[in-house]
Amino acid sequence: xxxxxxxxxxxxxxxxxxxxxxxxxxxxxxxxxxxxxxxxxxxxxxxxxxxxxxxxxxxxxxxxxxxxxxxxxxxxxxxxxxxxxxxxxxxxxxxxxxxxxxxxxxxxxxxxxxxxxxxxxxxxxxxxxxxxxxxxxxxxxxxxxxxxxxxxxxxxxxxxxxxxxxxxxxxxxxxxxxxxxxxxxxxxxxxxxxxxxxxxxxxxxxxxxxxxxxxxxxxxxxxxxxxxxxxxxxxxxxxxxxxxxxxxxxxxxxxxxxxxxxxxxxxxxxxxxxxxxxxxxxxxxxxxxxxxxxxxxxxxxxxxxxxxxxxxxxxxxxxxxxxxxxxxxxxxxxxxxxxxxxxxxxxxxxxxxxxxxxxxxxxxxxxxxxxxxxxxxxxxxxxxxxxxxxxxxxxxx
Numbered sequence: 001x002x003x004x005x006x007x008x009x010x011x012x013x014x015x016x017x018x019x020x021x022x023x024x025x026x027x028x029x030x031x032x033x034x035x036x037x038x039x040x041x042x043x044x045x046x047x048x049x050x051x052x053x054x055x056x057x058x059x060x061x062x063x064x065x066x067x068x069x070x071x072x073x074x075x076x077x078x079x080x081x082x083x084x085x086x087x088x089x090x091x092x093x094x095x096x097x098x099x100x101x102x103x104x105x106x107x108x109x110x111x112x113x114x115x116x117x118x119x120x121x122x123x124x125x126x127x128x129x130x131x132x133x134x135x136x137x138x139x140x141x142x143x144x145x146x147x148x149x150x151x152x153x154x155x156x157x158x159x160x161x162x163x164x165x166x167x168x169x170x171x172x173x174x175x176x177x178x179x180x181x182x183x184x185x186x187x188x189x190x191x192x193x194x195x196x197x198x199x200x201x202x203x204x205x206x207x208x209x210x211x212x213x214x215x216x217x218x219x220x221x222x223x224x225x226x227x228x229x230x231x232x233x234x235x236x237x238x239x240x241x242x243x244x245x246x247x248x249x250x251x252x253x254x255x256x257x258x259x260x261x262x263x264x265x266x267x268x269x270x271x272x273x274x275x276x277x278x279x280x281x282x283x284x285x286x287x288x289x290x291x292x293x294x295x296x297x298x299x300x301x302x303x304x305x306x307x308x309x310x311x312x313x314x315x316x317x318x319x320x321x322x323x324x325x326x327x328x329x330x331x332x333x334x335x336x337x338x339x340x341x342x343x344x345x346x347x348x349x350x351x352x353x354x355x356x357x358x359x360x361x362x363x364x365x366x367x368x369x370x371x372x373x374x375x376x377x378x379x380x381x382x383x384x385x386x387x388x389x390x391x392x393x394x395x396x397x
Contacts, residue, residue: 001033001217006241007248014241017196017234025192029229030241034182034216036155041219044155044178045086051176052091052112055151061096061109064153068115069100070127082220083116083155101131105138107147112176116218118154119181119225120210121161125168143171151176156216183213184227193229202232221245262298265360278353281334289330293323300327301336301354304346 003011018026036044056062066084091097105111118124131139142148151174152165158181165172186207197203205228207213214225222231222242231242242248286294325340332340336350346354 001030001035003027003030005035005037005249006030007250010239010241010243010248013239022192022196025188028188029184029192029227032184032215036179036216036218038219041082041155042086045083046090047178048153048155048176049087049090052087052153053093055112055149055174055176056093056110059108059110059149061098061106062093063098063101063105063109063111064091064114065099065101065111066114067124067127070130082218084114087114101135105135105142105148107142109142109148111139111148111150112153113151113172114153116155117216117223117225118152118157118161118165118177119208119212119214119223120158121164122210124152124161124165128169140171143173149173153177155179156181158212158214160212161210179216181212182215184215186213189213189227189229193227196229196234197232198234199232202228202234205232217242217247219247219249222247258302259295259299261361262302262357263295265357278349278356281336281349282353285330285334289326293326293330296323297327297330297336298353298357300324301331301346301350302357304337 015023015026052062052064064084064087066081068081101111113124113128115124128136139148139150143150150172152162152172154177156179157175157177161181162175165175189207194206197206205224208223208225208227210225212225213227214223216223217226217230222245224231224245229240231240231245233240233243282294282298285297324342328337328340328342328344331337331350332344334349335347336353337344337346
């Protein structure tokens with residue numbers, strides 16, 4: 001997880017509890033988080049809705065049942081459940097769609113038990129066990145006769161959870177999910193943070209509930225299957241990073257930090273004759289379209305290569321669709337992508353430019369974070385391009 005995404009005050013308050021020897025481990029803990037941001041979340045939900053639409057073909061009745069609703073008197077799911085709310089927005093089936101099991105299950109039905117995160121499998125098993133025994137008996141009976149289908153639907157599913165659920169309910173036919181669960185190294189967690197756990201509940205949940213030591217965090221919440229050092233309140237003066245498991249973020253920080261770094265990278269280009277043509281391309285983009293569009297174009301190519309979906313770029317940059325169309329046209333005009341479409345492929349030239357920038361970014365910002373403007377690195381890099389110096393110059397490429 002990019003540490004710059006986190007709210008600075010929350011991060012600083014959390015880091016205060018660690019001594020100097022543990023700060024490196026605390027930062028590594030954050031870096032090792034498998035972060036599912038809002039764009040990922042929406043992308044995975046779209047995929048799962050497509051799976052629902054595929055699975056329900058041929059079935060008369062469709063049940064999409066939020067697992068936490070099974071232990072509530074109100075069976076209608078609340079809209080603050082992000083996963084269920086998103087499914088409701090995206091799934092437009094009319095008729096014979098039910099969000100609870102408060103009626104007799106008919107033949108030729110399909111049931112989805114829904115939870116965004118299935119860690120140990122305990123919550124899923126406990127709540128399914130709460131289903132009225134008459135209904136549960138009918139589900140078992142119809143499943144044995146192959147008259148209905150029962151599925152688990154989630155964004156994240158751990159394989160141990162799947163094994164546990166299977167051991168309890170043989171009538172569940174399929175497990176549909178997007179992300180296979182991943183975990184922190186338990187030795188790292190134990191050796192680095194045990195001495196900071198004071199309260200009994202925090203000690204007992206050293207590796208998170210279910211002891212799966214999950215490293216997955218959503219943009220809107222931190223599952224309690226993650227190590228307690230992230231979310232458990234030690235004392236009033238020691239604030240957890242994710243208070244009440246709520247994740248507070250600053251999305252703009254990551255994009256604008258990257259943008260500022262790339263502006264500086266434009267000032268440092270290696271003396272490499274092979275790259276001179278690419279420098280001229282960038283100069284022409286700047287001259288014809290302005291410095292802002294040049295930077296956004298380079299950032300788009302970088303994010304395009306990394307994430308492969310335009311929404312990620314729009315999300316981090318907050319750029320509107322009009323500006324995005326300009327970027328696509330710019331990339332297409334100068335041969336950086338194959339055509340002016342959001343799903344266009346990077347060309348060899350586009351890949352070459354980004355490879356060069358990634359190399360410079362690593363050398364400057366990871367190996368020498370104190371670099372100042374106009375400084376030569378290892379006597380190999382010097383300024384060959386400074387955007388304000390080329391204004392008004394005609395360049396033929």
